[in-house]
Each structure stands twice: as C-alpha cells, then as structure tokens.
Amino acid sequence: MTKKPSRFLQTPIEPFVVEAGLTADQILARMERISFQGRNLATAHRVWQKMLEDDVTIFMGMAGALSAGGLRLIVAHLIQHRYIDCLVSTGANLYHDLHETRGQRHYIGSPHADDSALAESRIDRVYDTYASEEEFCGNDNWIAAYAATLEPRAYTSREFLHLLGGHLWKTTGANGILTAAYRANVPIFCPAIADSSIGMGLSQSRQTKPGAGLIDIIGDIVESANLVIRKPRTASVVLGGGTPKNFINQASVQAEFYSSEVGGHRYALQIGTDVPQFGGASGSTLEEARSWGKLAADAAQVSVLADATIALPLLASALATTAAPLLARRKPPVFTLASRVMTIDGLTVPCDRFEEVNEPAV
Amino acid sequence: MTKKPSRFLQTPIEPFVVEAGLTADQILARMERISFQGRNLATAHRVWQKMLEDDVTIFMGMAGALSAGGLRLIVAHLIQHRYIDCLVSTGANLYHDLHETRGQRHYIGSPHADDSALAESRIDRVYDTYASEEEFCGNDNWIAAYAATLEPRAYTSREFLHLLGGHLWKTTGANGILTAAYRANVPIFCPAIADSSIGMGLSQSRQTKPGAGLIDIIGDIVESANLVIRKPRTASVVLGGGTPKNFINQASVQAEFYSSEVGGHRYALQIGTDVPQFGGASGSTLEEARSWGKLAADAAQVSVLADATIALPLLASALATTAAPLLARRKPPVFTLASRVMTIDGLTVPCDRFEEVNEPAV
Amino acid sequence: MTKKPSRFLQTPIEPFVVEAGLTADQILARMERISFQGRNLATAHRVWQKMLEDDVTIFMGMAGALSAGGLRLIVAHLIQHRYIDCLVSTGANLYHDLHETRGQRHYIGSPHADDSALAESRIDRVYDTYASEEEFCGNDNWIAAYAATLEPRAYTSREFLHLLGGHLWKTTGANGILTAAYRANVPIFCPAIADSSIGMGLSQSRQTKPGAGLIDIIGDIVESANLVIRKPRTASVVLGGGTPKNFINQASVQAEFYSSEVGGHRYALQIGTDVPQFGGASGSTLEEARSWGKLAADAAQVSVLADATIALPLLASALATTAAPLLARRKPPVFTLASRVMTIDGLTVPCDRFEEVNEPAV
C-alpha cells in the first residue's frame, strides 16, 4: 500500500548542476528550484518576463549608489529597450550618472581607506569607490548654469530631468540613464531631488538668477498618480528601497482615491538588502504592501534580499536573452515629456489636479 | 622582571555587573567598557553630552517608522528641552505624528497578519503596527484643507511645517513633534515631503485651490546651508538614515562652498540598522563621511548598529538624568520661523541665495 | 451613530514617555506598547518572567563573543540566581570566561585597527576588542595540564566542564560562568567544543598523556535528551544562535522520539542579529521551530533582532528587580554533576542510552 504524499510536499528541490559555458538565463533556470534568495532571484526573472508579456506600465525605482557603483548602463539599457516605462530615482543616482556621461569617472577604492587622507586630497568615498570632489563641484556648476537658462517658473522634477537629459545629450552625445531616458521619452521622477547634488546645483542657480531652481515636487505626486489613473494596470520593479520605492507605491494609492479602476500593482519585484523587522520602508515586504492596496491581491511578486550589484548584472543579462521576443511584441506606453504637461498615449497627464474618473455613469 | 605591557592593551573590558534598581544612566555607564554595539550606545550617550556642553547647533535626522512605532514623544521631548535645535524628518514620521496629535492612534499588530484581510478591512500595516486607512484619508483631507487656506506662493518645507504645526497646536492643544517644534520655535525640514502622505495632502489641496501646495524644497537646501554658514559649529544626531541623514550632511558640504569657516560636524552620532557594505547612504559610516568633509577631522563620533526602538528609549531616559545640568546651562540658537525668511539669533537666513562669507579681506 | 471599531484595532500603541530616573524595568514596561524590536525586547522580559513562574527547566544557549565582549558576569549572575538551569555554550565563550576568571583581561580596541601591526604584537582582535595571544597560549597550557591529570576515559563535555569549573574555582576562587555553574551545580554543554581554544587545550593534553582529551559529545546528545525525558516541561533562552540554539532544540526533538510526554519548549525567547531569509539556523524564527516540534503549539515566544550587548544588560537589569519574588518562590531542578552519570532531582540521566518512557501501560 503506497502512502498518500503530503499536500505540502509537491515540488522537489532540484539541486543546481554545474556545467561549463552556462549563460545567465540558463543559470537562473537552474536556480528556480533551489531555495532562499537564489530561488527568489530566479523568480524575479520570471516575474519580470510576465510584466513584459502583460499590458502594464512598468515603474522602476532605484536607490543606493548604483550609478557610482557601475550599474548605470544596465539601467540605461532597461530604459532604451523599454523593459521599464518610468523611472523613479534618488538624486544621487542621476547625479553620478551625469558625472560619467560628462566624461568623468568613479574609481576603484578601498573600504579601509584613510578618510582623513582622502579628505585632504579632496576625494569623496562611497564605501569602496572614489570620486573627485573637484569634478563634483564642476558638475554642480554645470547644473546651476543650465538651470539658470530656464524660464523662471515651477518645474516638476519630471519635466526638469527631461530637459536636463536633453541638454546633457546635446552636450555630450553619450549614453547614460538621463540621456537614454531623454532619447526614449521615458519619464524620470526624483521626489527627493532636494536631497542630492542635483538639488545642490539647482540651489546654486539662484545665486546668479533669482527665482531659478523651483521644483514642484507636489506636482510630481499629482502627475505620477494621473499616470496610474490614465493607465491603471501597473507593475513595480524596485532596486534598493528608499524614496523611489514608496513614491511608486504612493502613486498607486493616490490614484485609487480618484479612480476605482486602480487596484494596486499587478506585478512587483524588489531587490534590496534591508529587512522588514525594524519597520523601515526600504525593508518592508510586498505582503505588507498588500495591506495598503499598493499591490493587487493576486499580484505576482517577489522580494530578493541581495545586493543589486550582484543580482542585477545576472538578472539583466538573462533578460537580454529571454526577454527579446517579449520586447519585440511589447507595446509600451508612449510619452511626450518636453513641457509642463506630459502625455501618455496621447492623453494629457496634468500636474495641477487629479483626473477623477469616478463620475457616476449616466 | 616585569614585561612591558603592549601599547594596544591599555583599557580592560569591564564586564557588566547586574544589580536591581539600576537607572538608565547607570546602565549606560556600565556599558561603557563592554564591547560591540553596547559600547557604542554608551559612547553615543557621552557624545550627546559633549554636544550639549559645547556651543554647536544640533541637527537631528529621523527616518524609519519611528512615530508610528511609539517614539514620537521622545522626539517631542528632545525638541522641547532643546537637546536638538533643528529636525530633519521624513514626511511619514511627521504625518504619523500629526495622526496621533489629532487624537487618533496606531495599534499593536502582528507581522504575520493576513494582509488581504487587512486590506479588506482597510487597515494599513507597518510591520507589527496597524492604522486605519479611513483615518489616514481624514488626515489627508485635513492637510489639504489647511494648505488651501494659505496664500498661494512657494513655501519651503520648513516654513510650511512651522505653519502646519501652529495650526495643529491651535486645533488640538496636544503634544507631539510638530506641535513641540512649533512651540519651541525649532525648525523642521522635510526634503522628501513629496514622498509622504503630507505630500499627498498637499497635492490634494490643488483639487480645490489651483496653485496651492507649492513646496520649494530647493529653498530648503539654501536655507539649511545658510543656517550652517551663520553658525558654522554643528553636530549631527541621525536616527535611521534615509534622506534626513544625507540632507544634514549636505547642508554642511553646501555651506562649505560659501564659507571657509565651515569644517564639518564637530560631533556626530547615528543609530540605525543598515550596514555600509552595500554602498547605500543609510548604512554609510561616519568615517566615510569624513572623506566628504561632512565631519570635522577630529570630530567625536559614533555609529550604533541597532533598532532605534531599543536604543532611543534607553538613551533618552539616561540623558533625562545626565543632561539636565547641561541643558540648564545651554544657550541654544533662537529662531523665528513664521515667515518665508527665518532668522537664527537675530540674523536672517534666506532661502533664495547663499550668504557668502568668503569675501577677500580688504 | 458610532462606527464599530475594527477587530484589528484593539490595543493602541502607547508612545514612550521620557522621564529622569527611570529604572530598567520601568523602561521595559514603557516599551511594551511601542513597536518593532523595542516591543519585542519588552515582551522578552515578560516571557522570561513567565518561565520563572512556571515549572519548567530553562535552557540557555549562548553564541557570539559575549564573554570577551563583557557579558560573562551577566551570564554568571543568571546561573547563580537560577534564572536558568542548564547552559549550552560555544567553546569560545567558556574559554574567554576562563581567561578572565584566571585574572587576565580583554581590552578595549578598535575595529579599524592595523591588523598586521596587531599580529606583530601578538594581539588577537575580536571586532573592537583585543586580547594577548601569549596569555591565550598560557590558558591552553593550563587546560592541557589539567586535562592530563584526568583519568583517561571518555567524558561528556558536560562532565568535563563541571570538573574544569571546579578546578578553576579551587585555583582562583573567582566568579565567572564556569565557576558559577560549578558552584550552583548547573550543567554546561558544549557540543562544538572541538571548535574552540578549550578544544585546542584538550588536544594538547595528548602531547604529554596519550589518550587524554577524549570528549564524548555524542554522549552529550543522549544526556541532554534524557534531561528532557526526565522533566519534559522546558523553556529556551537563546543568545545569538549557533550550535547552542540548535542543540537545545535537538534535545527536545530527540527526547520526543523516546517519550510521548515531550512536546517542545513551553516558552522560548531568542536575542540575536541574524535574519531568517538566508535559511541559516541562527536566524531561523521560532515559528519555523514550531514545524519541527521544537516549540509547543501554544508556546509563549519572542525573537528580538538585536545585539545582545545592548539587549541583555537592559533585560537582565530589569529582571534583577522584577524576577526577585519569582526566584524566591522558584524550585529549580537539582543536579549532581561530578561524575559520568549526572542526576536531576535524584533521577539518573545516563549518557549511554535514552530513557524510553513509551512502554505500553500494563
């Protein structure tokens, strides 16, 4: 008599089998039935493919020193090939991207450096990575000078960053996050722009031009929510937490106030190193997000507890193979971004009032 | 013949001795010569005392769900008794503070909750803590209604939060972070206000009043740097990292561009749970901060790798005893905050241009 | 009309109120209704009190450099006053305890030390704590010499450590973990004794006395399980994870094979810094422990994600006040430990076969 197997014991773990010459997608395929964060990363690969197959607007958030740390051209690639439709970033990531797009570099350093010696040499350290403070000052001036050329009125961070990306592209013709987004007409929001060297550059523009550098980040809230109201099916890819993670979720929650068609992200994946046990937003789980309505009840979702500098190169390399046919079929939303009122698929997306769509049917 | 002791082996570890009835300050005193994060917390107690003894402007940053998590009256206490002079906060902490000051509560919950059930009941979860979404909507409306009463012009987050605190105090007469700061004339900056429910409330004010809710966060950069230019000796207390941590450091770095008298924080302490190995700003060390000039070369500093919900109650309770005589002697800076241009010790602190003090001597 | 409150929103968060002169137990009482790890630490205080009120054998596990780090006299205090009944430790904690009990010290050091310079000076570093390698060699020799005096036969780690504690007490008359356990007749198990300097000392005894230093750690398994079989109601206090955590749980699981009266720990609390997401045993949750039968289905339990050097001084100081009446009433199990077969409450606890109690009733 054979015993009935447990309902809990259905899918065996398949140990990873090593082989020479495995490609990124083959590695992730072999990680699908191992455990812990390896399995989660393989699941992230699947979830992202599902996003690309479905008709959803894909938001991506990035926080942490990913640009300085060598991931900026991956993000540029994701923008250019429309793995994502809208980027929400910290200011630092955009600033470090601008730094390199302008032909300057970050450098290999040591986490055990003598920081007083670095300070004397005017070298800024980000863990194991260095940059020249003098070059940073040059960037600040460059941003300040550009900001001073703009008509003195309020700009959402989205509008300003599109203009800045355009200026950067025209000046350098070089690839990067800001320039790729400019060329692909992908919007970038930076809700915490005041907490970055881009903000510092903007603030310095007031020194030469009174009233310059006015960024309407409350307008960004309205605009991002209206994006969701216009196209309620969304997905979220979050690298590292921080303000971008919450801002993407907030857009969905805010949109729900004004449109009953919004029901939270249909897909969500996050890669980061924070844990939920201390209550911080960066470490909060996607389960928790469900309680807020940030996530649809049946959303495909996965959290990967890993440093993006390991997880993203592997994941993006795998997607470069597996997502190619999906991208070829995909019809991403089309934006216009060059003025105060952006559009998505031809519809206006105002930043000065929410587009309520809950009017009773006649 | 006695061997010469090693220069490395000078101060022995003193094991902690348990006793009934120990007070917070006695506990921290006995932790001064143990190891690891316990020693660091005891050092934080010492460093904060040194800040209070010296003539420095003390900035405090707070990120993470500290208000929802039950620490808001500690922060209010630190403001009221001038353990700190300027608060930089995430929007969420101010919003959750406002929520309770308005007579509503957060609730004990479980991290293992059924989030779909919570979503159906419109309960929002922050790890092990719950709140009513309906009450949150009420707060949003309350903020929106207040913002709509303001003259439609740009407000720094500092000015807006002072006004909001005043309105809250007049409405409720209740203690909290915003109301304590209002009453003590302590400025609050919120550089990432767009990434919070306060921002959501502000955005909703536009629905009734075109042009409302315009927050000039670039002005916050100018103003915070001018604070440092006006009084170059500063100290930094950071709970949890995030945008507040960087914004406080940025004020110092930005001020240095315009004044050679600024030389980084003289004292720095941070309490948080992020580690530096992934390159994120929240986990970055105070050593690293030194390379940027955020910290004076000889600054007394300490990082405590701990959840603030454990570390801060113990630390604040100890300071309530040990800092009393220091607070009695302390002459904190005096602010006026009710208008677009704030003052510190009678000097104006503009938000529209930096106060350069590097003019060559004649 | 009043709305019915949600079943989820029953117990409000009570913000922590700062006051001068608060004692440890008052601080923890005020932390009971805050959030995150602060609440968990307050719950740990409650759970330990419940253990002491109930009739359970309390096992305590310790891993991590707690002895070197200044917590050894807390553990000695817990043993002496019978907050715990049986200690399971890493070898390093017992070795560093022996080091200090022998009149030597650990020293305040820096995590940023030049380790090559330390190596040249023969200083061993444990994060921010130093010790003299020469003194360590002296300890090894002292242990080797003592082990060589013992009759050459197999000893459980429990028997050996009791004998070693006795020898240490007779030699030094000084307080510490090993000597407190010797004097209070509290058993100490060290399943990974081979992975420590105590093991190194034992191994060196063979140089002078063939056949010395034979530790029967499989006998420790039998003995620890028999302890649970003899008295099936148990509780578990774990500091830091590692082999002690698992060994305590294993005793319960193993005992269950031979006695149907065993049903997992009735109470469990753990304090440590590892998270569960990577699958390691140190970070595993007490929920997970339930699946294995390590924990009774209705056990009162709590995990505190914190460094023990912060959490334990506060917790032990509070218990020194709140547990006094409970300890006065408590009737802890009585052990004899001086020979190969230990006893508990007069019953033998063999190390060479499990005491099966599942015989069918006649």
Next chain:
Amino acid sequence: MTKKPSRFLQTPIEPFVVEAGLTADQILARMERISFQGRNLATAHRVWQKMLEDDVTIFMGMAGALSAGGLRLIVAHLIQHRYIDCLVSTGANLYHDLHETRGQRHYIGSPHADDSALAESRIDRVYDTYASEEEFCGNDNWIAAYAATLEPRAYTSREFLHLLGGHLWKTTGANGILTAAYRANVPIFCPAIADSSIGMGLSQSRQTKPGAGLIDIIGDIVESANLVIRKPRTASVVLGGGTPKNFINQASVQAEFYSSEVGGHRYALQIGTDVPQFGGASGSTLEEARSWGKLAADAAQVSVLADATIALPLLASALATTAAPLLARRKPPVFTLASRVMTIDGLTVPCDRFEEVNEPAV
C-alpha cells in the same frame, strides 16, 4: 598644463554592459570593475583561480542550509574535480546530503507557511523549504544501524564520515557530497557533529550497541592541524561561517604552535551574510583573521556579503569554464582515509599527537 591625477584615482569603475548570451565567466569578468559586493564576487572568482594555480591545500567550510537549499551537487562537483582538498561542514549539510543521496527529496515551500499545520503533517520547515520528518527518522535509523556495525572504538569525525560515505556509496551508487568525497578520497571534518541529525543517529546507535557512536572530535583538531603541519601552504574557502569557518582557521593557528613553517592561509575567500559589527565569528572579517595569524600578511583575500544560493551558482559556473586548464595542471594532495590514521601524500597524519617540526637543528 595638465593637472597630475590623484594617486587615489587610478582605476576607473567600468559600468557593466548588458549583452545577450553572456556566460557566467563573462558576467563575472564584467563585474570586476563595478563596486560593492558585485566587485567582491568577481574578486572571489580571481582569488579561487589563484588558489588553483598555486601549490596550496584548499580547505572549504560550509554552514547554513546549503544542502537542503539545492547547492549540494555544486559542492560535490567541487570535491570531485578537486577545486578543494578538504571539506569542513556542519552536520546538517552532510545529513541533508545523505537524505537526498538516499533517494529522498527536499521540497519547495513557503516562508509564510502555517507552522502548526506543518507540525501536524510532520513536515519540517527550513525557511522556504520542506522535508518529511518521517523520512528524517528513517535516516536517523539508517545511520544508527550503520554506526552499530562498526567496531566500538573512538573515531574522528573524519574517519567516520569517510566510512559513512563509503557505505552510502555502496548502498546507493548515487552522487552527493559524502559519496563524492568518499570516491575522491577527500577528507570531511565535522567538528560540531553532535549538533546535527548525524549526531542524533549516532546517539541512537547506543540503544542497540553499548559503546557505539564514540566520536573523537579532539582527534579531529590534532589531525587537521597535522595536515597543515605536513603541508603548511593552505587556502580557505568559507561558505556561511559557523563552526567550519573557525575550525579551518584553528587548524592553522594550532599548527603554528608546533611548526614555524606555518604562516596562515595564503588565500582566503568567504561568502556569507553576517556582518562583523556584532562580534560574532561568522561575520568576522578576514582583516581581523590576520591579527590572529589565521591569514598570511600578504594573503589574497576577499569577503562577499551575499547569500550563497545566489553567489555560488554563478561562481561555480564561471569556474567550470575558467578553472578547467588550472585543474588539469593542478597536483592536489593525495589522501588515504579508510583508517584511524590518515595520510597525505604518503605521510601519516596522526590524530593522537601533533607532529612537531620545531626541533632545534643539531
């Protein structure tokens, strides 16, 4: 006039460039000049190659639920192809390996499982992975039955595990860690065997055969140190910390007492998720190891802060390509393991006394 570049700014970060079809080694090559843990993983790839090029005995430690989690065939592969020469493992990893080699499986599970329901179904959970308790009991009995067939005397864990691997191979003919090590004559040490289900199986052997299951883990210390004394050039690869990490270092430190030719590991790499700030051994840095003489002063070393379930599949896949020529040239040490006294390259490696080589020259 060109400015002289800073000595700190020598090697620019090279952003990772995504491409379809990249293999593991190509991915790691592109990660060599990014930052944070990604760079560290690429460095680990380099360091392991250097180990294989040099004439060193490579020790590997493994802790954490790597076998249950799907990495056991990677470890078997590393053993079979002699990427490593000696394995030090927790008992659990060997037990879970034995479980699968015997034809049983672990299963995909959920970290959000109802653990009481699992307990009722007798399913044991390791984070997101399940196993049948009944099958585990079968393993225990199988181990107990085998242990009872052995001549009743003391066995080092190394000898016992070689015999157990042989029995497993003869019984199953299946690949796994224990069987690969048996077939390749690679020694396995398990210093904490008492803290595992292998230990539980051994303890149960005493029920049928008095005196069975006597494991001489102090002999393991002697033997492992003698291995280093016999061949003083060593390297260390550590997955996850725990007792294996320390045991490998201890072998080097202990060997140094008896041979002046030993000078710490020449190469060291560790992959794990613990951080050093809490003083635990698992998180301790390789810099700290240098102070103890565990690491040669000029050792090539790297720590990767990552979950092995992500890092190891990528690293092992890359090595399968890049290490092939190195392995073809490599002359690994040759062991005999079937009796109480093992040999390395024809030299005896006793477990009952250290082989002193410091005798003064005549």
